Amino acid sequence: MTATATSPSATILPFAEPLKAVRDTRPLRLITCGSVDDGKSTLIGRLLWDTKAVKEDQAATLARDSGGQNDLGLPDFALLLDGLQAEREQGITIDVAYRYFSTDRRSFIVADTPGHEQYTRNMATGASTADLAILLADARAGLLEQTRRHATIASLMGIRQFVLAVNKIDLVHYDKAVFDRISHDFREFALSLGVRQITAIPMSALKGENVVYPADASMPWYDGPTLVDALELATVRSTQAGGFRLPVQRVVRPGESFRGYQGTVAGGSVKPGDSVVILPSGTVANVKQIVTFDLVRNAAVAGDAITLVLDRQVDVARGDVIVSLDGQPMTGHHFDAQLVSLQPGGIEPGKRYWLKSGSRRQRVAVEPISQLELATGKWQPHASTLAMNAIGKVRLSFEELAVFDAYDQNRSTGAFILIDPDTLNTVAGGMIIAKRAEIGGIHRADAPGGQRVVLSLPADLAEQLMASELFANRRDETEVKRMTAKQAADLFSNAGGDI
Amino acid sequence: MPLSVQETEVKNPPVSRPPLDPHLKALENEAIHIFREVAAEFEKPVMLYSIGKDSSVLLHLARKAFYPGRVPFPLLHVDTTWKFREMIEFRDQIAEKYDLDLVVHTNPRGAEEGITPFSHGSALYTDIMKTEALRQALDAGGYDAAFGGARRDEEASRAKERIYSFRTPDHKWDPRNQRPELWNVYNGMVRKGESVRAFPLSNWTEVDIWRYIQAEDIPLVPLYYAAERPYVERDGMMILAEDPRLELLPGETVQQGMIRFRTLGCFPLTGAIRSTASNLEEVIAELEIATVSERQGRAIDRDQSGSMEKKKREGYF
Structure with missing residues (x-):
């Protein structure tokens, strides 16, 4: 849902465009963390619901399992996420769940991680691949120690973009002062972790305010992005800067004359003619060609799964790393x-x-x-x-x-x-x-x-x-x-x- | 095409296509990485091939991952003998065309004890002809890794499953004790008898699958496209009526209509949908406004809530 799609003046545009989404970016991977009862599962359920990622039969299963609906006439979103029987029985999330939704701008992979302290390791697991962390805070409770813990772990795992979701803002009568105080506290804390990209958003996940749709009526004082706006604008991490890195997964020899080194580029870029070093042996060679199934390519960048051919017979095995001559690793x-x-x-x-x-x-x-x-x-x-x-x-x-x-x-x-x-x-x-x-x-x-x-x-x-x-x-x-x-x-x- | 690649006698040389969009490219790269990692770390991998659209994408990715070499493991099809006729024809064509090692296994108990989806109900039938058959085939082959096309967006218990999903020697899955999985660093260490199921399509959604099939021009079983077909309505599902083993119950009649299938399994347990989408573009357009999930047509998922988790714990894929 983009800003234009929800503003009345632009409603004609989306209908004029083909339904097929053309996404010009990789999926954004994000992690949601917060304390128990901050409403994390509700928030993700809301995201899935309002971006139409939940289908009718899944909603019917939800309605059946929850034995009813909440007072807003909506399904119990938490049940959508807590897929394991043990979780349903105990009413808690015990493992990382991966969820998928998309807007017409980009797609998202959400790692929903447990709030209980004993499952901190699962949070680290979810954070390892994430580009952005959503940290939830209950507007009534403010920042809890657990929120600070999760922010600390997220920053340690290399996440550099935080969204602070000040949830249940309706329960403090949409009080701007409450939101300002919590977001100020969080900003100070995040800065101490070295995180500078921070977006704070007041919201009610249950009512769907500022999640996908803006809430101008109840929060006229807030003119910042909705959660989905913020996620659409976030950047996907890239390691294309820096030296070329290719950890060799396997050596392919389909015939006597061909010897290729298969792996996923883990940093930098490479093109035929580049000088490379094989580590740890230190042997030097030049790149002859980059082979993929589709065509022989003239360059490959971080993230590409390729087969590299060198210009001479050298000893390369699985586990070796092929790197650029300049900017070598330690x-x-x-x-x-x-x-x-x-x-x-x-x-x-x-x-x-x-x-x-x-x-x-x-x-x-x-x-x-x-x-x-x-x-x-x-x-x-x-x-x-x-x-x-x-x-x-x-x-x-x-x-x-x-x-x-x-x-x-x-x-x-x-x-x-x-x-x-x-x-x-x-x-x-x-x-x-x-x-x-x-x-x-x-x-x-x-x-x-x-x-x-x-x-x-x-x-x-x-x-x-x-x-x-x-x-x-x-x-x-x-x-x-x-x-x-x-x-x-x-x-x-x-x-x-x-x- | 440079000289050194031409010299390698690669079958089915690839064709040039416009580049994938960055979203599909990222998913493709991840899947290829997983294929290569499993092939390198395990002694005897196998790929579960169910002939459906996800399996077709999986196979295409495997061919890409190991090009210009051959796919370095066999494909295993667990044949319940109740698959759609067109699926079996398609399977044999593909195996021939792409020079694949195809292993087909059927649980002998099916024929010996006369177990059919009609006589024994979907739960018991699935347990014996799919879950038990799969265990038999994996044990017989001594496979220590099995690729599957499962996606996390399919079902709630799948959403929690790792990309390398560890199994005990009797193929049990313990959802409460899964190995942590960080970054794209996969732990492929298992003891003798233990194994992993590896899921290269974990992060794909149904729309991704279809858009990739379109972008890469991947052949599919024609049942995915709408056509005039005979069907019978039973238990709220439209069952394809072409197999002579389908006996009409009192009150049932064979009808004709434009139908297609969103997923393919055993024909008596797989419901069709009414559709006029007779090609890929139309299927994708239909999908993007769809309001029900693809597994809605599968009888085995509806038996009880949490039924997939239960089956998976017992060794179902």
Whole structure:
């Protein structure tokens, strides 16, 4: 629904146009988050209903299941979304649900995520692919801690566009002052997270005010966009800027003379004649052609699934990354990362996990460094197991050379999952911060922390020091490594030549 | 066409088409990525092929994903023996034309115990001839990954399903304990006997499917297009009356009319709609003003609310 489609003066135009929507953009992926009872499911139900994404038979099932209608004569929208029987029985949302709707301008993929704190991991899952987050607040309650948590997680997962939906505005008599206060609070908070694209909208999801249709009558003081207007104007993230990245998924050899490397471009662009490097080996070659089913192409950009042919016989395998000669990613054995712990067992220090990033899977040891205190937004030293739902900073150590970009530079080549070798379940989602250079016992973070003082201490002494307030205040300047006297002696004797 | 591609003896060389719009292109790229990832990570994948429009799109994407190579896995069709005649003809033509490995499996209990959709009711029939048959075929083939054409917009329990949907050795789905799925990084690690169902079309809607079929000129079973066909009205559904096994009940008569099908399954359980849309353009135009969902014509979804989840937990696709 565009602005023109709903204004009376322009109603002739849509009918004159063909029904077929021509969409000039990729689908916008968004996530909805909020506390329990903020009306999240109602909001999405309203979006689906008012954009005609709900069909009559689905509505009939709804009416049958809810055993009636609410006082506005509308179906219970929440039932539309809570598809699992356990959810219907308990009246809550327990897993991410994906929903689809479209306007005549673009289409949308909505990850509807649970509001309960114990399902924070599901929120991180939904946020990982989202371009925009809708954060709900109940106009009567204002910003809750859970809303701040969700905003924090969304920003950590790389979402840079927020819409604050101040819902149930009808229940505070459409009071502008209430809306202004909540949106001011939220703006301040979002700015502290580094999020600058913020749209605040007063709405009643139940009554459909400012969701798809404007509510000039009840809120004459509001002249901003409706929710759908805001979503139509949002931008889809692109990693076309920056260096070329092609994680190789498979090598295709249909005949003796043809050898192609298949994968999805994860950053930048490529054209025949470009010089590329195969990582981690470092071999250099030139691009001969870009093959797809439809035609041989003269260029490919981020997002394209392609087959790349090089101009010479080189050793390339699944898991390798083909990158541009200029602007290469980081390679190394040690990286700093943030991760969300997803399973009851947590993330254990020193345990060797499988790490999968792009098409590469390799062994990694994980050392927790600190944990985000969601209530305050502060990082606290934390070297023990990161429990389920915890967000931690960790150090990754690889046996084989690893290849990454920083997550804030590239959301594909900077992202990874951890797989538990015992259960084979996915136990963490992670984001690379920076490569960690290591020279003997002295460590230096490449970026963004700069130089730090590194202390190597016996574990118990390290714990005691890190627990002190003085240490916490100067956390950025110091790095503590826990080791025994013997390990320290070994390290220094091995590194003797380098120092 | 450059020399090196021509040399590879690729069957059915592609034709040039206008570029896809960015929306369909993004969906296509995602699906191709999933196909390649599963093919690379699993030992023995298979593609479930139901002959319908979603399967046709799925197959087209598979051919694109692995070009200029062959599709590196077989197609599996679970044949209940109650499919529309035109579906089976179409299936065999496609397998031949595209040089595919086609595996067809029918649950022997159907013939042995005389199980038909008429004699045993849609629930029991579906359980034995589709769900149980699928488990038999997957076990017999030792497949550790099976592609399916399911979309999340089809039904409420599908909306929560992962793109890699993990199954226990007895093919059970546990919706409360699904593996988290972040970014496009898929966890393909399974133990022996365990498997995943992989859904490259998860993020497609019905309109996307039709627009893609149009843009890519994908052949379909003619039953999707309206024509004068004989039918019988039963339980509020229009059943195609061409198979001699369809016995008329008292009061029923065979009628003629312009009808077509929005989904294709077993003919006694699949209702037609009245339509004059006899080509793709007309079908899409009809769809964009449609007020009921496509699964409305499927008897098996209407048995009870949450019935799809129940069937899926037991191993239905």
